Amino acid sequence: EAGVTQFPSHSVIEKGQTVTLRCDPISGHDNLYWYRRVMGKEIKFLLHFVKESKQDESGMPNNRFLAERTGGTYSTLKVQPAELEDSGVYFCASSQVRTRGTDTQYFGPGTRLTVL
Amino acid sequence: DAKTTQPTSMDCAEGRAANLPCNHSTISGNEYVYWYRQIHSQGPQYIIHGLKNNETNEMASLIITEDRKSSTLILPHATLRDTAVYYCIVRVAGTNDYKLSFGAGTTVTVRA
Numbered sequence: 118e119a120g121v122t123q124f125p126s127h128s129v130i131e132k133g134q135t136v137t138l139r140c141d142p143i144s145g146h147d148n149l150y151w152y153r154r155v156m157g158k159e160i161k162f163l164l165h166f167v168k169e170s171k172q173d174e175s176g177m178p179n180n181r182f183l184a185e186r187t188g189g190t191y192s193t194l195k196v197q198p199a200e201l202e203d204s205g206v207y208f209c210a211s212s213q214v215r216t217r218g219t220d221t222q223y224f225g226p227g228t229r230l231t232v233l
Numbered sequence: 234d235a236k237t238t239q240p241t242s243m244d245c246a247e248g249r250a251a252n253l254p255c256n257h258s259t260i261s262g263n264e265y266v267y268w269y270r271q272i273h274s275q276g277p278q279y280i281i282h283g284l285k286n287n288e289t290n291e292m293a294s295l296i297i298t299e300d301r302k303s304s305t306l307i308l309p310h311a312t313l314r315d316t317a318v319y320y321c322i323v324r325v326a327g328t329n330d331y332k333l334s335f336g337a338g339t340t341v342t343v344r345a
Contacts, residue, residue: 148331160333162332173331210333219282219326224276
């Protein structure tokens, strides 16, 4: 079974440009999450989709970040315009709908974003 | 979610058991203990989770104290590839709050 995949693995862009990150969850996983780690900080939650609906976007830093999951399959995270402080590693995770009250999230390898 | 306290770092010898402690003294009855690890430059990897009972899988064992205020992750035979940052995370169940709250974790270095 294929795991969570993310594309690209690395992205280097200039400040002010736009970048779109993609995540393909494990097949059959309705839950999809985005997290990120910026330099020197802890991994932080960004948002959570259940199928195509945003369940929780409390971690999105500002309106320069837009996440979509059309059709409930893969998801994209767009940063527009990118700022220097957006540099970091963006992780995607997916899980099946909870059983027995909890779920297990499986993470992708991450996209390393560098904004110059 | 309850917060957790872990040592900043620890070393262990290859081939020996690694015992990683975690304190979660404010844990409530419907909160699970999860362990993840992050090997350098990779995404976080799920290890194990438990509610009250001890758990074991192919990767590790999780020992939860009877009062549930602390737990220990045991890697039975540590290898160099187990060098990673290990995160103990407490998550509430039965609500719509699904997010994982990563702290600083414990940096584990396995030495030959």
